[in-house]
Amino acid sequence: MPDELVTPQGRRIAYHLTDGTGPAVAFLGGFKSDMGGTKAVFLEEWARAQGRAFLRFDYSGHGESSEAFTDGAIGDWFEDACAALGLLAGKVVLVGSSMGGWISLLIARAMPERVAGLVTIAAAPDFTEDSMWAGFSDAQKSELMAGQVALPSEYGEPYIITRRLIEEGRTRLVLRDPLPLPFPVRFLQGTADADVDMSVALRLLDHATGPDMRLTLVKGADHRFSDETCLDIIVAAVEDVLGQVGEHPPYD
Template sequence: MEDIGTLPAEDGTPIAFRRIAGRGPGIVFLGGFKSDMTGSKAEALSDWAAAKGQAFCRFDYAGHGQSGGRFEDGTIGRWAADAQMVLDQLTTGPQLLVGSSMGGWIAALLARAAPERVHAMLGIAPAPDFTETLMWPQFTPEIRATILRDGVWHRPSDYGEPYAITRALIEDGRQQQVMTNPLPFRFPVRILQGMRDTDVPWRHALRFAEAIDGDDVRVNLVKDGDHRLSRPQDIALLIAEVSRLIEE
């Protein structure tokens, strides 16, 4: 049976979560930028965990999905704090952190802060440091000037309405980078990455793997895969990787 509720963040913002009780190591799903906990990958993992009796927890960052707050007020540091609260208050023991896109960055921040709480990490098109290494370099001088002058620029999206890129997001992202120094991860790390991903280039996944100072790191490149990696065959690959990491 799924436990559905909210946790109050430090500023009182309600953070929505869904949790399934079960055996450990538990799984924590960390969603992407402007996504929510009811996406196809999270739902598939939830169904798998329920069937296997595995503990599973997912949530929405502030300004995302069913949580309170405004998306425009969010930063990587703020969303990482939401994730840390969920990890601390809703899970026990080592967890398998499954991070999708931005969730891969959040997972790396959690793992760097509390490696003893990490059983393993699985990144799905992980996008650590994306604001500084993928986003800011691609912006035209006009877009950069708009962000610096107005504090926000609304970026068109292939997935719905334009979304806000704020100056706070960019500046905080610089402070939250994880690939500027070696990451001492002594647990298994797996990366699933589509080679037709137009949001996070596949070479970014290789740079992330290189930044990890640990030997148990594997990158699985899906040549015809896009950023979402949510086709039936992609979901099957995700479930297979999760199953292997749990058994390890």
């Protein structure tokens, strides 16, 4: 059973926290995914074997946390992530997958002093605007402005996209203004990703600024980025970042 915290906004967030050496590693999942996914669990097992502090959690409306998915928006999930990071002492290495990459960038912008390093996996910054809204037909836009629109998903039930998700997302964009990332950053992206095009990773690399930033393209990898080879690449990127930032004392 996961533990649970209550955010300042009153949402209940389910999480698993592994004690160990800092800086802790925190996994931020994707849109409509949960902390039981392959990448999150694999990283937790790696962290436990290393004696490394590790956090995985469900945003509100996801997994085992409270609220309805359709009530949420990027800002809510950013607030949930900030509350979850409050469980950790000191600086943290963020590992953000897909939407979690966007939320990691929001955290880096809002509280850079908490971030020791960043690894993103198929990061999807600004996707509500640049992918969803920009890709909608006029009919879909009209339907959305009336409340919501359903989009097909390869991962199960259709995604219900709400007007609030799109409009609130416009207040959280990170690719329109300067985006300093003053710590080690490793972007990972598959060339066969049907959900986040390679051009997004290249745009992010070009747009962000920082002293130690690299993009790794993995030929043939899809959006899940969770086969054995990709999992090893994720761990290597996390270990690379940790090697740059050094060790902290274990948590009490």
